[in-house]
Amino acid sequence: MKNKFVQAILVIALGSALVSSCKPKNSGDAVSGDAAQRVYVAPGKYDEFYNFVSGGFSGQMSVYGLPSGRMMKVVPIFSVDPESGWGFSEETKPMLNTSEGFIPWDDQHHLELSQTNGEVDGRWIFANANNTPRIARVDLKRFKTSEIIELPNSAGNHSSPFITENTEYVVAGTRFGVPGDYDKGDVPINTYKENFKAHISFIKVDKESGKMDLSFQLRLPGVNFDLSHAGKGKSHGWFFFTCYNSEQANTLLEVNASQNDKDFIMAVNWKKAEEYIKAGKGKIEKTKYAHNTWNDETHTGTSVIKDEVLVLDAMAMKDICYLMPCPKSPHGCDVDPTGEYIVGSGKLAALIPVFSFDKMVKAIGKKDYEGDYEGIPVLKYNSVLHGEVQKPGLGPLHTEFDGKGNAYTTFFVSSEVVKWDIKTLKVLDRVPTYYSVGHLMIPGGDSKKPFGKYLVAYNKITKDRYLPTGPELTQSAQLYDISGDKMKLLLDFPTIGEPHYAQAAPADLIRNNGQLKIYDIKKNNHPRVAKGEKETKVVREGNKVHVYMTMVRSHFSPDNIEGIKVGDDVYFHITNLEQDWDVPHGFSIRRAQTAELLIMPGETATLNWKPSKVGIVPFYCTDFCSALHQEMSGYIRVSPA
Ligand code: CUK
Numbered sequence: 357m358k359n360k361f362v363q364a365i366l367v368i369a370l371g372s373a374l375v376s377s378c379k380p381k382n383s384g385d386a387v388s389g390d391a392a393q394r395v396y397v398a399p400g401k402y403d404e405f406y407n408f409v410s411g412g413f414s415g416q417m418s419v420y421g422l423p424s425g426r427m428m429k430v431v432p433i434f435s436v437d438p439e440s441g442w443g444f445s446e447e448t449k450p451m452l453n454t455s456e457g458f459i460p461w462d463d464q465h466h467l468e469l470s471q472t473n474g475e476v477d478g479r480w481i482f483a484n485a486n487n488t489p490r491i492a493r494v495d496l497k498r499f500k501t502s503e504i505i506e507l508p509n510s511a512g513n514h515s516s517p518f519i520t521e522n523t524e525y526v527v528a529g530t531r532f533g534v535p536g537d538y539d540k541g542d543v544p545i546n547t548y549k550e551n552f553k554a555h556i557s558f559i560k561v562d563k564e565s566g567k568m569d570l571s572f573q574l575r576l577p578g579v580n581f582d583l584s585h586a587g588k589g590k591s592h593g594w595f596f597f598t599c600y601n602s603e604q605a606n607t608l609l610e611v612n613a614s615q616n617d618k619d620f621i622m623a624v625n626w627k628k629a630e631e632y633i634k635a636g637k638g639k640i641e642k643t644k645y646a647h648n649t650w651n652d653e654t655h656t657g658t659s660v661i662k663d664e665v666l667v668l669d670a671m672a673m674k675d676i677c678y679l680m681p682c683p684k685s686p687h688g689c690d691v692d693p694t695g696e697y698i699v700g701s702g703k704l705a706a707l708i709p710v711f712s713f714d715k716m717v718k719a720i721g722k723k724d725y726e727g728d729y730e731g732i733p734v735l736k737y738n739s740v741l742h743g744e745v746q747k748p749g750l751g752p753l754h755t756e757f758d759g760k761g762n763a764y765t766t767f768f769v770s771s772e773v774v775k776w777d778i779k780t781l782k783v784l785d786r787v788p789t790y791y792s793v794g795h796l797m798i799p800g801g802d803s804k805k806p807f808g809k810y811l812v813a814y815n816k817i818t819k820d821r822y823l824p825t826g827p828e829l830t831q832s833a834q835l836y837d838i839s840g841d842k843m844k845l846l847l848d849f850p851t852i853g854e855p856h857y858a859q860a861a862p863a864d865l866i867r868n869n870g871q872l873k874i875y876d877i878k879k880n881n882h883p884r885v886a887k888g889e890k891e892t893k894v895v896r897e898g899n900k901v902h903v904y905m906t907m908v909r910s911h912f913s914p915d916n917i918e919g920i921k922v923g924d925d926v927y928f929h930i931t932n933l934e935q936d937w938d939v940p941h942g943f944s945i946r947r948a949q950t951a952e953l954l955i956m957p958g959e960t961a962t963l964n965w966k967p968s969k970v971g972i973v974p975f976y977c978t979d980f981c982s983a984l985h986q987e988m989s990g991y992i993r994v995s996p997a
């Protein structure tokens with residue numbers, strides 16, 4: 357039976373390969389002959405890896421199983437989510453608060469799993485918001501966003517969130533130079549060079565709780581940071597950022613921002629910066645940013661607006677930052693598992709430069725500079741270069757590692773993944789991607805200990821890979837087997853939003869980290885919890901009405917509510933009394949101005965509703981919860997004001 361099934365899948369796979377027209381000629385070679393078997397996870401069986409994928413302009417993170425490519429969850433982070441009530445319930449609204457109020461959307465590009473000793477530890481995953489600069493921490497015990505911190509003095513939070521090898525810091529570099537916040541901002545745009553500055557934020561992460569705290573910012577010339585990675589092993593203590601627009605042009609048309617032959621990789625000695633901060637060299641500046649935290653026992657988010665930030669002028673400290681020239685608008689910046697090799701991918705370059713950390717340290721020791729850039733030493737290209745990968749492909753973007761001495765780089769323009777040897781810089785293999793790959797991911801592939809085995813390409817262009825769905829097509833990821841000498845294509849799978857960076861961890865690492873199945877109702881400290889039906893009540897305070905409600909299979913209590921008037925401001929505080937795994941209940945009310953609530957066992961959530969019409973208003977549970985789910989409903993009587 358199994359073989360027949362596999363054969364059928366193969367026939368379908370091959371058949372579709374024949375009818376597609378615009379594939380490179382070698383596409384057949386790249387597909388593994390036993391691909392179907394390699395990705396088939398039988399019903400009831402689990403995947404080998406969790407794959408966390410950035411949601412791009414959806415603002416969320418999605419969770420897939422590998423090798424099956426099955427999507428298991430979308431975790432709402434930076435965008436409202438009507439399905440779960442994220443950003444709609446009173447408790448979650450503060451999580452999307454910023455210094456300029458509630459913001460319902462963002463562009464989520466990169467994810468980074470927490471690490472201990474440079475190895476993925478499966479505790480948290482950090483996410484960036486590109487548009488309104490923010491960093492989030494998602495707790496992987498609950499698959500829920502626990503914390504969001506806004507970044508002051510920042511615009512375009514692209515070079516983030518990348519972490520140091522013990523998750524000491526989450527680091528974030530700005531994409532746009534800006535003059536700073538508030539009163540500093542009112543300057544002519546063509547005064548870019550003098551007024552616009554780049555910033556790197558260092559967010560401290562508490563070892564036990566994971567709680568974030570904006571520790572300090574480095575102020576730098578107004579270059580644009582693109583991507584970054586921390587050093588590891590021997591280079592622990594350093595951070596590496598690609599910078600483009602070293603011209604500091606305020607209009608990024610090619611003539612301006614790409615005229616320099618070489619931009620830079622900036623090496624930042626963050627341990628030194630930390631010392632300067634400890635020695636009191638930072639300056640406290642007035643600003644405003646939101647810091648939002650979720651409390652698991654009150655089931656409520658709190659937003660605090662902070663008004664100060666500690667800034668260290670990196671241009672004045674001569675030994676924090678160093679620049680390594682890097683050809684043509686570098687994009688990705690990746691550090692190999694040993695911490696020795698730093699790969700810069702110049703997206704307009706025809707080669708990949710690989711820098712040596714040891715050589716860099718030596719060059720700094722000898723002050724082997726070719727000059728300086730606004731007070732920051734520029735090291736000589738040849739004194740820091742390990743070597744160049746010649747003619748690897750067109751449009752290199754990002755590199756990951758397999759832990760066996762190989763690097764894998766994506767090429768957007770030539771639409772391929774290229775495998776090369778880190779030491780010899782020889783190209784070993786190449787496979788086409790469909791089409792125009794951006795990021796790639798190997799489980800643990802940016803850590804000290806990659807898990808290898810698979811590689812996923814996250815593509816920018818879909819074209820003919822799936823059944824057409826009108827002008828808008830799904831985004832596409834592709835899974836490759838990298839366990840042998842040659843890469844083999846195994847599977848296409850669709851993703852949400854536009855996927856950028858992703859992470860993956862062995863399933864057991866996440867499953868055994870103390871996964872939560874229910875919230876203990878005894879520990880529920882929500883200020884308006886009802887821990888049993890006896891505690892339910894309707895309390896009027898002026899035109900505000902608080903309904904303390906419970907839900908349990910298969911009824912609400914109370915389920916008939918009278919005494920509500922047009923113009924009232926009604927709050928339904930609903931507690932799910934269940935204490936069984938996978939028994940959420942939903943709550944929706946006719947003409948609610950917000951969304952539904954999906955409430956987990958033991959949790960309390962609040963929906964606000966402003967009745968505008970006289971009449972009978974039904975409400976019901978949205979999640980099929982028992983044979984009597986359809987009966988799980990009720991009525992509200994709305995009377996004239
Ligand atoms: S960027 Cu998307 S392909 Cu935002 Cu990481 Cu390189």
Ligand code: CUA
Nearest residue numbers: 941977979981
């Ligand atoms: Cu509760 Cu359906």
